[in-house]
Amino acid sequence: MHAIHESTSFVTVLTLYNNSPGFGSPDYRKSSDIVIVGNAAYDKPGRSLALLNAFIKFIEVSMPRSNVIILTAPDSELHVHQKNVEVVPVEGDFSRGNLMLQRMRSYIVFLESRLKRLLHGQHDTNHFIFTDSDVAVVDDLRHIFEKYPNFDLAVTFRNNKNQPLNSGFIAVRGTIDGISKAKALLERVLNVYMLKFGNASRMLGDQLALAWVIKSHLSFDAKQFSRHEAFVDEIHGALVLFLPCAVYNWTPPEGAGQFHGMPVDVKFPSQTPFKEHVIVDARGCLCPLY
Template sequence: MNGIRSGMSIAGMKIGGGRRRFLFLLPVMIFLPYLLSVLELHQFSTTIDQQKKHGTKSDHLILGPAAGQGLQNRLQCQGTKSLNTTRHVASHSSKSGENVAFVTVFTIYNSSRENHENNKFSDIVTIGNSSYTKLERSMAILHSFIKFIQVTMPLSNVIILTDPASDLRVDREKVTVYPIQGEYSRDKLMLQRIRSYIAFLTARLEEYPTLAPDQRSHYIFTDSDIAVVDDLGQMFDEYSSFHLALTFRNNKDQPLNSGFIAVRGTTEGLRRAKEFLTEVLKAYTERYMKASRMLGDQLALAWVVRSNPSFDSRRFSKPVAFMEELNGASVLFLPCALYNWTPPEGAGQFHGMPLDVKVVHFKGSRKRLMLEAWNFFNASSNMDDMLCLILGSGRTKYDF
């Protein structure tokens, strides 16, 4: 019996010990899947952080449905094929742009050039069959800007206002590099842009009496990350009485975009534009220096326009061109939807692209898309199909 009891006691001890081990392991078994999920999430997060750290981005566009399908007066697309025709690409025999010059501010920083020489194989981005460093990408965007103009307005000149210290060279026909002294640091570049515009207009006014009529031009001041996709010379004929033109959008705080300013190339147009921009510069320096790196110029533009007692800001709510007399200047307001259209980021552009869009502005993170668009057009020679590519580009990490 003792033996039996001993055996039973030993067995009971074994059973009890097993139960205790089971009870001890039970919480681990229950939470193990959650622990594995946390570990997997941590590994995924680490991978994403490493991608961000190393600047990993998509190397191609991700196309989605083009917005605006079925809407009247909107570009209709099937993939990258346009289903309706717009009025793009001037014939090389046309007089398009004969008396229109494009003016932009562009500079190369010494640090960019040094980094290019020291790190030629770092931070490389490949687009199509070409690979670019940061400096090369900036120059490629500038060249795309010029090439789009030379396709749509082949007789137009391009004038690049730059820092004399930047040693900028652009060896292309009908392109002039025009050095203007100033402060071109990244923090002050938007402020310097207005100063450079004023200096350029001052020089044009001084030389105007000495120029023959065929040497005089209208001027369109733009950012260098735009694509001119239709003839803008018609604007000066269609709206024959304005001194300068601005582009607007339905935005309460920033209704005016400074990336497109047109100036009529007459003595009065040049003078009025210079006076207007001088007021903008004054507002900029007195009110918006805290936003000098970005947005200060647009805030100053809006302030100068809205400070006129007779101006009705409600006119910005509808994308229809209108004229206004401001401090003696006849100012034409053109809708951004046509003259400064910006590709969407994500699903924000529900209404698509207007059929008669004239300027596409690749602001901010869209600059790589500008190079993609030029490469596509260069291969297809079809502007409308290229616009379908832009419209369907979706929210791709194509930024630099």
């Protein structure tokens, strides 16, 4: 008998193309490419790396036994040398105009690779949380897999008629059944994405496709999105856990540029605070990005 060990890994998609002439030199840093954060100045790749580093640091504090897996283009200039961080090349079109479409494809390719490991005798269970790379993890999210033992894939919802689901947080149970069913559902979402929302391949298309797949399921009641409690529903053969954005994918209600703090029960703030160059640490304090 093998002892079953359960762990949780965060998976994100990020790529950098630092192939501009003179990249990294003082002459390269033109004013149009500079982002000011507090008293520090970043070029665009530098800002992306600063956000990624903050993302990793939050996980180190809130979930120190978790790993971070970064899916990136094979020719990306992304190099991260940190403990418990793995950079995994994935073939595909990572151009900015294809960003969200490629992210969905990358998730599917990644799940396929992990499913093969399980089918070839891997005994440990590794759950996965797919997220944006500009978010803060301010609490231990492993409790999701313990508190809700009967789901294959988890997404976050909000009471928004046009965009009820936020694709910036997707959790997958790391069993053969969980990964295979989550992969099949995401493949269905990808097909709808390409057929119906191809003109939104850069932004929002994945959320629109995800919502279309779920809301079009005959037994699904969209009125559940108006509530603020987690619920589970069977969607195309997969048990989907719906978690409220107010706790698991929180965005400041004031809107961009008006961040004044967050509720104490938030587990996972969304990216809006980061876009205003401020991050929230595990104590709920404001910290400059640099």
